[in-house]
Amino acid sequence: MKTLKTLTIVLSLAVLVAACGGAATPAAPAVGTSAGGLTEDYADALSVRNQLAYGTLRLEGTANAVTAAQAAKLLPLWQALKTLAASSTSATEEVTAVQNQISAAMTPAQVSAIAGLKLTNAMLQAYYVEIGVSAASTPEPGVTPQSSSLKDLPPEQREAAKATAQAQGTPTGGGSGSSSAKKDALLDNVIQLLTNRTAGK
Secondary structure, three states: OHHHHHHHHHHHHHHHHHHHHHHOOOOOOOOOOEHHHEOOOOOOEOOHHHHHHHHHHHOOOOOOOOOHHHHHHHHHHHHHHHHHHHOOOOOHHHHHHHHHHHHHHOOHHHHHHHHHHOOEHHHHHHHHHHHOOOOOOOOOOOOOOOOOHHHHOOHHHHHHHHHHHHHOOOOOOOOOOOHHHHHHHHHHHHHHHHHHHHOOO
């Protein structure tokens, strides 16, 4: 009888432990979401990295523009991301980790504003043309060219982009521009913006 009671207690404890262990299991993260809510699940979507980069530039002149305090945190992260992007041995996990840190250093409102822009490759290409890293493509006969997304940008933002490119020695105007030059120009402009903001400019 005593043995039966002991066995019953042991079994009860085992069931209790199993129940607690099951309750403590964390839920799996949602699929298709990264960097604080930015996704690539819409037509012609930019990569999350480019959404963060170009989106940061697009936030200028709005209530969600990066602050000086944020810039101090974001600057070394963007510099690290540029280093990883330039390395052929960088692991995807490393890049994703830095992207997530960048997103975490921004406010939910800023990330939401960037997500709401639905930034596309066509919009980024128009930006490259505007700052002179890439030449505008000649439209095919009989085809109406799409309007440039930069028409939606305030004039001061367009001028700021040109000024940044010139300050970095990037000529404005024509030129086909390689993909690496475009990538460097985008990251360089973000880094320059953050450097200026940290310095109180």
